[in-house]
Amino acid sequence: MTRGRKPTAPHLKVLAGTTRPDREVPDAxxxxxxxxxxxxxxxxxIDGQQMWANLGPQLVKARVLQVVDLYSLEQLCFAWxxxxxxxxxGMDLTAAEDSALKALFSEFGMTPAARRKVASGAERPAGNKFASNGKRSA
Known part of the structure; x- marks a missing residue:
């Protein structure tokens, strides 16, 4: 059974600029x-603590870490x-451990594909981002 794409969290849609009022869940x-x-x-x-200390402040700075996300971050650091x-x-991970670690990395936007879905909370430049649509560059 295929499930399709996993839904993106509402706060991440706002940060990414992809939120649509007609698709919002009002009681999320x-x-x-x-x-x-x-x-x-x-x-x-020490390895888990280093990841916590390196990753956590960056997630806070990007304004994507909510209080409830600390539990998932702890799980990621423990898996790491x-x-x-x-x-x-010199031991390999089991397939399940490898899959779980990759899934946790994805949850925090730590893979190239996942990063495309998460944007920082930084201010966006003003202006019409569609101004050059349809124009060919020389």
């Missing part, structure tokens, strides 16, 4: 954005530390 939950990024959870080892432990021991 919204959570507070993280403004002050917390310390890494104690159970993460397991990947690193296995890699250092």
């Amino acid at each position: 939950p919204e959570y507070d954005l993280i403004e002050q990024f917390p310390d890494a959870p104690d159970h993460l080892n 530390q397991r990947f690193r432990q296995r890699a250092k021991a």
Whole structure:
């Protein structure tokens, strides 16, 4: 059974500029954005803590990390530390572990394809982005 494309979170559609009022879910939950990024959870080892410390502040700066996303970020950092432990021991990941890690990377826009779906919360330049549509460049 194919399920098609996974829906994009509403706040990411706003950031990407692809939101459409006719497709909005009126009762979709919204959570507070993280403004002050917390310390890494104690159970993460050095690899997990490094990912937490490197990735978290960047997600906060891009204005895409909400309070509830900390749990998924923790899961990503834990999966990453397991990947690193296995890699250092010369062991391969199982197919399920590899798939789960890739899915978590995608959730946070950390693959080239996923990054195209997520835009930062930075201000966009004013002007008509369609002004040159239909014109051929010389």
